[in-house]
Each structure stands twice: as structure tokens, then as C-alpha cells.
Amino acid sequence: xxxxxxxxxxxxxxxxxxxxxxxxxxxxxxxxxxxxxxxxxxxxxxxxxxxxxxxxxxxxxxxxxxxxxxxxxxxxxxxxxxxxxxxxxxxxxxxxxxxxxxxxxxxxxxxxxxxxxxxxxxxxxxxxxxxxxxxxxxxxxxxxxxxxxxxxxxxxxxxxxxxxxxxxxxxxxxxxxxxxxxxxxxxxxxxxxxxxxxxxxxxxxxxxxxxxxxxxxxxxxxxxxxxxxxxxxxxxxxxxxxxxxxxxxxxxxxxxxxxxxxxxxxxxxxxxxxxxxxxxxxxxxxxxxxxxxxxxxxxxxxxxxxxxxxxxxxxxxxxxxxxxxxxxxxxxxxxxxxxxxxxxxxxxxxxxxxxxxxxxxxxxxxxxxxxxxxxxxxxxxxxxxxxxxxxxxxxxxxxxxxxxxxxxxxxxxxxxxxxxxxxxxxxxxxxxxxxxxxxxxxxxxxxxxxxxxxxxxxxxxxxxxxxxxxxxxxxxxxxxxxxxxxxxxxxxxxxxxxxxxxxxxxxxxxxxxxxxxxxxxxxxxxxxxxxxxxxxxxxxxxxxxxxxxxxxxxxxxxxxxxxx
Numbered sequence: 001x002x003x004x005x006x007x008x009x010x011x012x013x014x015x016x017x018x019x020x021x022x023x024x025x026x027x028x029x030x031x032x033x034x035x036x037x038x039x040x041x042x043x044x045x046x047x048x049x050x051x052x053x054x055x056x057x058x059x060x061x062x063x064x065x066x067x068x069x070x071x072x073x074x075x076x077x078x079x080x081x082x083x084x085x086x087x088x089x090x091x092x093x094x095x096x097x098x099x100x101x102x103x104x105x106x107x108x109x110x111x112x113x114x115x116x117x118x119x120x121x122x123x124x125x126x127x128x129x130x131x132x133x134x135x136x137x138x139x140x141x142x143x144x145x146x147x148x149x150x151x152x153x154x155x156x157x158x159x160x161x162x163x164x165x166x167x168x169x170x171x172x173x174x175x176x177x178x179x180x181x182x183x184x185x186x187x188x189x190x191x192x193x194x195x196x197x198x199x200x201x202x203x204x205x206x207x208x209x210x211x212x213x214x215x216x217x218x219x220x221x222x223x224x225x226x227x228x229x230x231x232x233x234x235x236x237x238x239x240x241x242x243x244x245x246x247x248x249x250x251x252x253x254x255x256x257x258x259x260x261x262x263x264x265x266x267x268x269x270x271x272x273x274x275x276x277x278x279x280x281x282x283x284x285x286x287x288x289x290x291x292x293x294x295x296x297x298x299x300x301x302x303x304x305x306x307x308x309x310x311x312x313x314x315x316x317x318x319x320x321x322x323x324x325x326x327x328x329x330x331x332x333x334x335x336x337x338x339x340x341x342x343x344x345x346x347x348x349x350x351x352x353x354x355x356x357x358x359x360x361x362x363x364x365x366x367x368x369x370x371x372x373x374x375x376x377x378x379x380x381x382x383x384x385x386x387x388x389x390x391x392x393x394x395x396x397x398x399x400x401x402x403x404x405x406x407x408x409x410x411x412x413x414x415x416x417x418x419x420x421x422x423x424x425x426x427x428x429x430x431x432x433x434x435x436x437x438x439x440x441x442x443x444x445x446x447x448x449x450x451x452x453x454x455x456x457x458x459x460x461x462x463x464x465x466x467x468x469x470x471x472x473x474x475x476x477x478x479x480x481x482x483x484x485x486x487x488x489x490x491x492x493x494x495x496x497x498x499x500x501x502x503x504x505x506x507x508x509x510x511x512x513x514x515x516x517x518x519x520x521x522x523x524x525x526x527x528x529x530x531x532x533x534x535x536x537x538x539x540x541x542x543x544x545x546x547x548x549x550x551x552x553x554x555x556x557x558x559x560x561x562x563x564x
Contacts, residue, residue, distance in 0.1 A: 011297065011298055011300050011411075011414055012295060012296070012297055012298075013248065013251060013295070013296065013297075013298050014293050014294065014295045015245050015247055015248030015251070015252065015293070015294050015296075016291055016292070016293045016294075017219075017243050017244060017245045017291065017292055017294075018289055018290070018291055019240060019243070019283075019289075019290040019291065019292055020240075020242050021289075023238070023240050023290070024290050026233055026238050027283055027285075027290050028191070028285075029229055029232065029233065030193060030223075030226070030229070030238075030283075031190060031191050031192055031193050031283070031285070032190065033062065033064075033226060033228060033229065034072060034193035035187075035190040035193075036062065037058055037061075037062045037064070037069075037072045038072055038075065038076050038187050038188075039187060040057075040058070040061065040062075041054055041058060041072055041073055041076045042076050042079075042080070042185060042187060044057060045073075045076060045077060045080055046080075046185070051070075051073055051077075054069070054073050055069040055070055055073060056069075058072060058073070062226070062228060063226065063227045063228035064226040064227060064228065065224070065226070065227065067206040067207045067224070068207055068224075068226050070196070070206065071194065071195050071196040071206055071207060074196045075193075075194045075196070076187070079185065079186075079187060079188075080185055083183050083184075083185055083186075084183065087178065087183050090178060091175065091178050091179065094171055094174060094175045094178070095175070097171055098168060098171050098172065098175070101164055101167060101168045101171070102168065104164055105161065105164050105165060105168065108157060108160060108161040108164065109161065111157060112154070112157055112158065112161065115154060115157075189284075189285075191284070191285035192282070192283055192284040192285060193282075193283055194280065194281065194282045194283070195207045195208050195223070195280065195281040195282075195283075196280055197277075197278030197279045197280035197281070197295070197296070198278055199275045199276055199277065199278045200275065201276070202276065203256045203276060203279070204255055204256055204276040204277050204278050204279035204296065205278075205279050205280070205281060207223060207224045208221055208222060208223045208224065208281055209221070209222045210252065210255075210256045210279060210294075211256070212252075212253050212256065217244075218241065218242055218243060218244060219241075219243040219244070219245060219252070220239065220240070220241045220243070221239075221240040221241075221243060221281075221292070222237045222238070222239050222240075223237065223238040223240070224236065224237060225237060225238055240292075243292070245294070248294070251296065251298045252279070252294060252296065254277070254298070254299075255276065255277035255279050255296040255297070255298070256276060256277075256279065257276075258274050258275070258276060259274070259275065259276070259277075260272050260273070260274055277296050277297050277298075278296065278297065279294055279295070279296045280294070280295040280296070281293070281294055281295075282295070300414045300415075300417070301414075301415070301416065301417035302417055303417050303418065303419050304369065304417045304418075305365060305366075305369055305370055305371040305372075305417070305418050305419045306369050306370065306371075307371060307419065308328065309327070309328050309368075309369065309370055310325060310326045310327040310328050310333065310368065310370045310453070310457065311325075311326055311370055311371055311372070311373045311421075311453040311454070311456040311457045312324070312325050312361065312364060312365040312368065312370050312371070312372045312373070312453060313325075313326070313372075313373050313374075313449040313450055313451070313452035313453025313454070313455075313456065314361060314372060314373070314374040314375070314409070314449055314452065315375065315425075315428065315429075315445050315446070315448040315449035315452060316374070316375065316377075316402065316405055317445050318342070319339065319340060319341065319342075320337050320338060320339050320340060320445055321337070321338040321340060321357045321361070321445075322335075322336075322337050322338075322443070322444075322445025322446040322447075322448060322449040323335065323336055323337075323338065323361055323364065323446065323449050324336075324442070324446050324447075324449040324450035324452075324453050325364070325368060325370065325453065326450060326453040326454050326457060328457070330454045330457060330459045332436070332440055332450060333368070334364075335440070335442055335446040335449065335450060336446060337443060337445055337446055338357045338360055338361070340353050340354065340357055341353070342354075347404075350404060351404060351408065354404055354405050354408045355408045355411075355412070357405075357408075358405070358408040358409045358411070358412035359412050361409070361412070362409075362412040362413055362415070362416045362418050363416065365413075365416075365418045366416050366417075366418060371418060371419035371420070371421055371456070372409075372413060372418055372419070372420050372421065372456075373421045373422075373423050373452050373453055373455065373456025373457075374406075374409060374420065374421075374422060374423070374452065375422070375423065375425035375428070375452060376422040376423060376424060376425065377402050377425065421456050423452055423455045423456050424455070425448075425452060426489075427489040427490070427493060428448045428451040428452055428455070429444060429448045430489060430492065430493045431448075431451045431461045431489060432444060432446075432447030432448040432449075432450060432451045433447060433448075434492070435447075435451075435461065436450050436451070460485060461485065461489075462485055462488075463485070463488055463489070463492070
């Protein structure tokens with residue numbers, strides 16, 4: 001019977017413990033048997049055998065029971081699926097890179113052709129009659145760097161084009177190799193094996209049983225011995241005691257305890273059943289010692305954020321995380337900008353920095369009891385094209401750890417019981433700069449976060465009334481063709497492309513900002529847009545020079561120091 005557990009929010013956690021040395025001989029015997037069975041199972045899977053056929057042949061050849069055979073098949077099938085998925089992703093990245101290089105080759109070829117056309121026009125007599133010259137990027141004169149190499153810009157351009165064609169040929173050969181050759185499936189090291197967990201089995205595992213002894217405050221693990229090793233190991237079970245699991249003890253005790261689940265059966269009826277949490281055990285030999293890693297599902301806190309209230313919007317940038325809070329009517333309550341520095345940081349350092357930012361946003365949402373709305377982005381295609389982009393753009397995009405940010409944000413929301421919603425970020429930056437940045441004295445990041453918060457609350461963003469380029473009264477225009485308001489923002493974005501961001505900012509007077517101790521700018525907005533805060537910043541209209549009695553703008557650094 002197929003079961004689907006409902007109304008239970010869970011997250012997977014892994015806890016590791018060292019095994020005492022007097023059990024090592026038994027574990028080596030199990031790992032040698034499992035390693036031989038894994039290689040044989042891989043051959044069966046590559047031949048197209050089904051799970052039932054593989055289980056039967058494994059039981060007959062290696063003299064193991066059905067549960068051991070099922071665990072071996074599940075592990076090997078997961079490895080095969082993972083390698084196939086990685087191969088497909090590699091092919092996708094190569095296709096992105098080839099697309100980018102072909103585009104760059106076309107640009108370089110056009111520049112060289114324009115140079116040749118310009119040379120031809122200058123030599124002809126018609127060029128003396130006032131014909132306009134073609135705008136080219138390659139010039140006759142050598143640049144300063146080229147004088148040392150005694151080459152011209154044209155020679156450098158031709159050499160660069162040649163190198164791009166060489167790289168394109170290399171990528172084409174790699175793609176051809178990947179698509180024509182069978183992948184190489186590599187199994188794990190021989191000194192290790194896995195026992196797959198199952199909710200339908202007692203104590204959450206197919207071939208082992210966890211038991212907690214309250215008197216010793218320790219765990220006892222009983223592993224069902226395969227038939228082929230019963231005479232050698234002296235019994236039907238291998239008993240491993242003395243397991244402490246200092247980190248995760250209470251979670252494991254809860255996992256191996258029977259609980260009631262509300263499940264949905266095959267015929268869509270709902271009923272209660274008694275079951276366990278699946279506990280998958282992975283044994284591994286590393287650092288001259290055997291370890292056991294227990295992976296189980298733990299219950300997450302109940303989501304307490306109110307769906308019908310406001311939202312906390314997040315806008316991730318390479319150097320900051322903008323955030324803004326809107327109420328149920330879409331009005332701004334508070335906004336800020338959490339500074340992050342990911343440049344030249346290791347993966348662990350990035351994770352720690354992003355975790356602090358995600359926790360800050362989650363606690364802010366918990367304070368208001370609001371859900372969180374963030375952008376739904378995809379950068380795999382752009383990151384595959386970094387070689388053809390500039391150094392500044394490549395450095396920015398490489399530091400833009402969106403996938404890592406998404407993981408820590410989801411974890412922070414789960415930990416604090418906050419609902420996390422992904423929205424389409426289309427034109428959020430343009431809308432924020434043109435509508436809200438000047439109105440509330442926000443920067444581009446927090447204004448985009450405010451747009452995302454309103455979009456999570458399902459508010460539409462029409463063009464401002466003062467914008468005479470494409471006035472819009474509602475989300476959809478009336479006429480022969482029905483167009484969404486995003487089509488208007490698309491036209492506006494094309495018209496203002498390349499405009500510096502500071503030109504969008506028309507400051508409003510009497511805006512007050514609050515600077516916290518850790519240097520994060522927080523901007524509460526009251527009934528009249530004014531709140532009593534420690535530091536008051538008065539903003540002026542563009543072109544107005546403040547006098548001696550006017551307020552002075554104050555900037556806050558990460559260290560909390562103020563500078564005028």
C-alpha cells in the first residue's frame with residue numbers, strides 16, 4: 001500500500017558517532033561482503049534488470065536476506081542516478097559555454113570586418129566626399145601594452161579570435177565525448193556500507209535496530225547478520241553497544257519511538273497509523289577508525305506566520321541583503337540593508353556570513369509574525385559564461401552565492417517556523433527605484449525588497465501617475481489587446497537602460513533613520529513618516545546646498561563608528 005504522510009513538516013539531519021575497536025572485525029567482514037555485492041548489483045542495473053530481479057539474484061549469489069539485498073540495490077541505484085544527473089548537468093554547462101563563445105566570436109569577427117571596411121573606405125576616393133566613418137573598436141595605433149610586444153591592435157584582435165575558436169573546438173570535442181561515451185560509474189570505497197531506513201520497519205531501519213538504554217544513557221545497535229556470515233560471526237545479530245551520540249541524542253530517541261501519523265492511502269482516504277521515522281545508517285572507515293552516521297527526519301516547528309498579514313521581502317545582492325516589511329495593505333513598515341562581504345572567502349566562511357544574515361531576516365519576520373518572500377533566481381547559465389564577461393562582472397557573479405543563500409534561508413525559516421515563499425523578481429529593481437526609492441528614502445536594494453514583499457502579498461505595481469511615458473491605470477490595459485502591466489515596465493526598462501541609479505533618487509525632506517549598534521541601517525516608518533530616533537538625517541532635493549544650520553547626513557559603518 002502506498003502511503004503519503006501529511007501535515008508533518010520534517011527536515012533531514014545526520015549525527016555521527018565513533019565505534020569501539022572490538023567491533024571492527026565484524027564491520028570489516030560486512031563491508032567486504034557488501035562491496036562484492038555492490039559491484040555485482042551495478043552490472044545487473046547496467047544490463048537493465050529491474051529491482052525485483054536484482055534482489056533475487058543478490059539473495060541467491062551472496063546468501064543474504066531480502067532486506068540486505070534491497071539495501072544494497074537502493075545504494076547502488078542512487079549512485080547511478082546521481083552520476084547520470086551530474087553528467088546531464090555537465091552537458092548543460094558545456095552548451096551554455098559554447099553558446100557564449102559563439103556570441104563572442106561573432107562580435108570579434110564583426111569588429112575585424114568593420115576595421116577592414118574602414119580601411120577600404122579611407123583608400124577609396126569616395127571617402128573624401130564626406131561619407132560618415134564606421135564606428136570601430138580596433139584602431140591603427142598600437143596601445144601602450146602592445147608596443148612591448150611589437151603587435152598592433154588588429155593583430156591582437158585576430159589572435160584573440162583564433163584563441164576563442166580553439167576553445168570552441170575543445171568544448172565541442174568534450175561535448176561529443178560526453179554524449180557518445182558511456183559514463184564511468186564509480187562505487188564507494190570498499191571499507192564502508194549503508195543500511196537503508198524505512199518508516200514501515202520497527203525502529204526505522206530494514207536490517208538494524210536502535211535501542212536506547214536509559215540506565216546507561218547509551219544506544220545499542222543490533223545488526224541482522226547476513227546468512228553467509230552467521231557461522232563466522234557466531235550469531236544472527238551483531239550487537240554494538242556504547243554509542244553515545246552526544247549531538248542528536250534526543251532526536252534519535254524520538255525517531256526510534258513509535259508515533260502516530262496521519263497518512264493518505266491509495267484511494268485518497270486519510271487515516272491514522274503507528275510508525276517510526278526512517279533511520280538510515282552509514283558505516284565508514286576513516287582516520288583509522290570505524291564511524292556510524294545516523295540520518296533521520298526530525299519534526300520542524302509549526303509555521304506560525306500569518307499568511308493574510310504582511311510580508312518581509314528579501315533582495316539578495318553581491319555585497320548586501322536588502323529587506324523591507326509591508327503590512328496587509330501593502331504599506332511600508334520598516335526596511336534596511338544587511339551588509340555582507342563574500343569576496344575572497346572560503347565556502348565555510350560564506351556559509352557562516354549568509355547564515356547570520358538569514359537568521360537576522362528570520363528573527364525580523366518572527367517579530368512581526370509575517371512570512372518571507374524572496375526572489376526565484378537561476379544563475380547556472382550566467383555563471384557558465386563568465387569567461388566571456390568582464391573581470392568586474394565575473395567577480396560579482398562568482399561572489400553571488402544564490403544557491404548557498406537559498407539553503408541557509410530555508411533552514412532559518414524552518415528553524416523559526418516562518419513560511420518562505422518564492423516570487424518572480426521581474427522588474428523589481430526598476431519598480432523599486434522609480435516608485436519607492438525616492439518616496440521613502442530607500443536605496444535600490446531595500447526598494448526592490450519592498451516590491452518583492454508586496455508581490456508576495458499579491459499586489460500589482462502600475463506605473464506612477466507622474467510617469468507620462470506609458471501611463472497605466474491598472475494591471476491590465478483595456479483595448480483590443482490585453483497586456484499585463486509588466487509589458488509597460490519592460491518598455492520603461494528599455495528606455496532608461498544605462499541610467500545611473502543615483503539619478504532616480506529625488507530625496508524627500510524630514511526623513512529620519514535609525515542606526516543600530518552593529519551598523520545595520522533600520523528605517524521605521526510611522527504614521528507621519530517620523531519617529532524619534534537617536535540619529536536624524538534630513539535629506540534635501542537635488543541641487544539644493546544645505547546651509548550651516550541644516551542637519552548633516554551621517555553614515556554608519558560595520559564597526560558602529562559615525563562619520564560626517
